Amino acid sequence: xxxxxxxxxxxxxxxxxxxxxxxxxxxxxxxxxxxxxxxxxxxxxxxxxxxxxxxxxxxxxxxxxxxxxxxxxxxxxxxxxxxxxxxxxxxxxxxxxxxxxxxxxxxxxxxxxxxxxxxxxxxxxxxxxxxxxxxxxxxxxxxxxxxxxxxxxxxxxxxxxxxxxxxxxxxxxxxxxxxxxxxxxxxxxxxxxxxxxxxxxxxxxxxxxxxxxxxxxxxxxxxxxxxxxxxxxxxxxxxxxxxxxxxxxxxxxxxxxxxxxxxxxxxxxxxxxxxxxxxxxxxxxxxxxxxxxxxxxxxxxxxxxxxxxxxxxxxxxxxxxxxxxxxxxxxxxxxxxxxxxxxxxxxxxxxxxxxxxxxxxxxxxxxxxxxxxxxxxxxxxxxxxxxxxxxxxxxxxxxxxxxxxxxxxxxxxxxxxxxxxxxxxxxxxxxxxxxxxxxxxxxxxxxxxxxxxxxxxxxxxxxxxxxxxxxxx
Numbered sequence: 432x433x434x435x436x437x438x439x440x441x442x443x444x445x446x447x448x449x450x451x452x453x454x455x456x457x458x459x460x461x462x463x464x465x466x467x468x469x470x471x472x473x474x475x476x477x478x479x480x481x482x483x484x485x486x487x488x489x490x491x492x493x494x495x496x497x498x499x500x501x502x503x504x505x506x507x508x509x510x511x512x513x514x515x516x517x518x519x520x521x522x523x524x525x526x527x528x529x530x531x532x533x534x535x536x537x538x539x540x541x542x543x544x545x546x547x548x549x550x551x552x553x554x555x556x557x558x559x560x561x562x563x564x565x566x567x568x569x570x571x572x573x574x575x576x577x578x579x580x581x582x583x584x585x586x587x588x589x590x591x592x593x594x595x596x597x598x599x600x601x602x603x604x605x606x607x608x609x610x611x612x613x614x615x616x617x618x619x620x621x622x623x624x625x626x627x628x629x630x631x632x633x634x635x636x637x638x639x640x641x642x643x644x645x646x647x648x649x650x651x652x653x654x655x656x657x658x659x660x661x662x663x664x665x666x667x668x669x670x671x672x673x674x675x676x677x678x679x680x681x682x683x684x685x686x687x688x689x690x691x692x693x694x695x696x697x698x699x700x701x702x703x704x705x706x707x708x709x710x711x712x713x714x715x716x717x718x719x720x721x722x723x724x725x726x727x728x729x730x731x732x733x734x735x736x737x738x739x740x741x742x743x744x745x746x747x748x749x750x751x752x753x754x755x756x757x758x759x760x761x762x763x764x765x766x767x768x769x770x771x772x773x774x775x776x777x778x779x780x781x782x783x784x785x786x787x788x789x790x791x792x793x794x795x796x797x798x799x800x801x802x803x804x805x806x807x808x809x810x811x812x813x814x815x816x817x818x819x820x821x822x823x824x825x826x827x828x829x830x831x832x833x834x835x836x837x838x839x840x841x842x843x844x845x846x847x848x849x850x851x852x853x854x855x856x857x858x859x860x861x862x863x864x865x866x867x868x869x870x871x872x873x874x875x876x877x878x879x880x881x882x883x884x885x886x887x888x889x890x891x892x893x894x895x896x897x898x899x900x901x902x903x904x
Contacts, residue, residue: 434669434685435622439615441687447879450692455879457695460851461521463875464700467851468521469497469514470868470893471781471858477638478513485510495887499894505652512645518781519641519763520704520858609659619664620654622675633750636760700840700851703779705769708741708817711835712766715821716773719833725825727774727797732824735766736806738813745769746803754799759784767801768794774823780857817841848876863893 432440450458472478485496490503497511515521609617625647631639658664669675676682703713712735735746742748746766753765762768762784771794772783782788809818816836823831840846846854852872859868871889874881 433615433666435615435619435664435666436611437687438618439611441690442614443611445692454693454695456848457698457845459875459878460846460848461695461698461700462878463848463855463872464851465515465521466497466871466875466890467855467858468516468518469511470855470862471520472514472517473498473862473893475517477642478510478517481510481513481642495891497890497893499891504656505649508652509645509649512648513642516644517641518704518858519706520701520781609655613658615666616662616664617651617655617658619666619668620658620662621651621664622668623665624654625650626675626679632744632764635751636758636764638760640760640764696845697842699842700846702838702840702846702850702854703769703773704763704781704783705779706745706764708737709745709766709769710838710840711817712737712741712819712821713769713773713779714838715819715833715835716770716823717777719821719823719831720774720777723831725823725831727793729826730774730797730823731800731826733770733774733797733801734822734824735770735801735803736820737766737803737809738818739805739810740813741766741817741819742803742805746805748805753803756795756798757790759786759789762789765798766803767798770801771797812836816843867892 447455482496485502485506488506490506492501492503494501494504494507496502496507497514501507502510627643627647631637631643654664665671665674667674671677699707701707701710703710705713716733737746739748744750745753745764747753753761753767756762756765756768762772768789769779772788773779775794775797776783788794806820809816809820812818817838818836819834821833821835825831837843839850855872856868859871867889871886871893874886874889878886
């Protein structure tokens with residue numbers, strides 16, 4: 432069997448019942464986290480642009496849009512995915528799950544025991560392939576990562592439904608699950624067509640940083656629908672001549688017969704709205720700030736020792752300097768800005784990336800007093816730890832110091848449901864009607880006993896909220 436055929440067999444053989452109770456709870460936490468990020472991004476200019484694009488170009492109204500309205504499955508994947516992804520506050524979803532309407536389709540009712548299955552399988556495929564292949568070194572975003580996840584979810588999560596007719600094996604049926612061959616074709620088409628360049632995350636960062644994965648979702652939904660209609664993809668997409676291994680990942684072996692669905696327990700969530708490798712440093716700084724109230728003007732210099740990957744991506748290493756910061760996209764991927772704004776504001780949340788906050792003189796001046804250096808001993812502890820050493824050099828010669836090996840949300844200190852709910856409610860506050868966040872959280876916790884429409888009906892209501900004058904719109 433080819434690699435993609437073995438992967439498709441894995442997808443077809445696994446179910447929700449194969450997850451441990453602990454893994455199911457972790458999945459629910461990540462769904463809640465994704466929804467919070469989506470609600471928090473509803474006013475983001477690029478997301479509004481995509482919504483206007485959908486309204487202008489139309490699309491058959493089969494899938495729910497978060498905030499209200501419907502569109503075609505591929506366009507719903509683009510819009511809902513953009514909401515989840517834009518804030519860059521949901522690292523675990525990016526690496527393990529994908530939130531789009533491919534499984535939030537209110538007109539496709541799944542029985543309670545089947546409803547969450549595409550999430551679990553899709554996430555496992557992406558996480559395992561990312562672990563098994565080296566993508567960043569070859570200038571790609573992590574793997575076939577979004578394409579593989581969504582393609583692998585195709586067996587039950589992405590297909591024509593409602594009045595759309597799928598032809599399978601000479602028979603006509605509506606919304607029939609994809610078989611192994613069709614799942615393999617969906618993955619093969621997506622992987623061969625939808626691998627993004629890592630330049631999206633290097634140099635002068637653009638809005639595409641937050642939209643690249645959702646755009647891949649758009650294409651991957653198309654790949655799955657075409658596969659459902661009988662379109663075939665390259666069967667040796669992984670191991671073949673100039674295939675995924677030759678061109679992108681290098682050679683790797685995954686024994687899908689021995690894989691399970693538990694990898695969600697090895698993923699992590701963000702406590703702060705910043706790139707994942709900054710989380711331990713931000714926790715260290717904010718704890719120092721709380722323990723030693725001080726005037727940021729009294730800080731002569733901020734020094735951070737971190738691991739090589741963090742330095743290269745967000746510290747000024749191989750992916751570009753991090754002292755010229757003018758946009759949200761640059762700011763949330765720059766340790767100098769992140770540490771400076773945390774010291775000034777005592778938090779790193781979406782409001783720390785408002786355009787007027789990013790360019791304000793206080794943070795622009797302070798970030799230039801932040802020094803980030805890689806440390807070999809900390810690099811040796813990565814990825815088992817996200818270790819750092821932080822020093823605040825004060826005017827007059829005193830030093831405040833802290834060290835971290837992890838942070839709340841890392842695999843060694845998982846984020847609890849209660850903490851995730853606090854984050855969710857914080858992001859949703861002021862963006863939806865009072866009472867809806869609590870109702871959404873309750874629904875997510877009970878998701879394995881509900882149908883898809885129970886959640887999407889609530890998500891459609893997220894577009895109604897209170898203005899500052901209290902009038903509902």
